[in-house]
Amino acid sequence: GESVGLHLPTLSVQEGDNSIINCAYSNSASDYFIWYKQESGKGPQFIIDIRSNMDKRQGQRVTVLLNKTVKHLSLQIAATQPGDSAVYFCAENIQNYGQNFVFGPGTRLSVLP
């Protein structure tokens, strides 16, 4: 089903600490996931992706963890910086079914000085 817009949960972290942003996805058939970062007044930017045949993938300062058993995705940001302040969305897709991604409700990350 489609994601439903709700008021955004907020995560506040101290600069330099690690951040963990969580996402529960809806469709057990989804096999491809992307984390997007959206800054105020801008479109979403790709951060990192993961396929369902993996449970962990690392990028530069970011790690995505996938738990298919409980349909849970997390994004870990190491040494959080002020520039990381944004809204983060997870998106799910079924690769061989269609091109559409379904977006989660999003989490606002605020980095405190």
Add this chain to the structure above:
Amino acid sequence: GAVVSQHPSRVICKSGTSVKIECRSLDFQATTMFWYRQFPKQSLMLMATSNEGSKATYEQGVEKDKFLINHASLTLSTLTVTSAHPEDSSFYICSAYRRFGDNEQFFGPGTRLTVL
């Protein structure tokens, strides 16, 4: 990475007028583009899927006669909000699809529409 542009970035119009928003894929051809609407502090809501050379597919609850979509070429899709009303004020975002290994969507920077 692939670049998607939107024009205009911001538009203010009077109630009852129509507004056209353009979405362009600048360095790749996109057979499919998506149009999303985003209200403040909410997630992206898919409005319609735009396929080059064919009619758009609208999500449930989205009025196709109000939100006209045209995908005339592989690099351009347009969304026209007809007879706009204040409740149409929102952030409209397009994305262009490309399958290169995995399904990939590249997002435009968005268009802020304010209807007075």
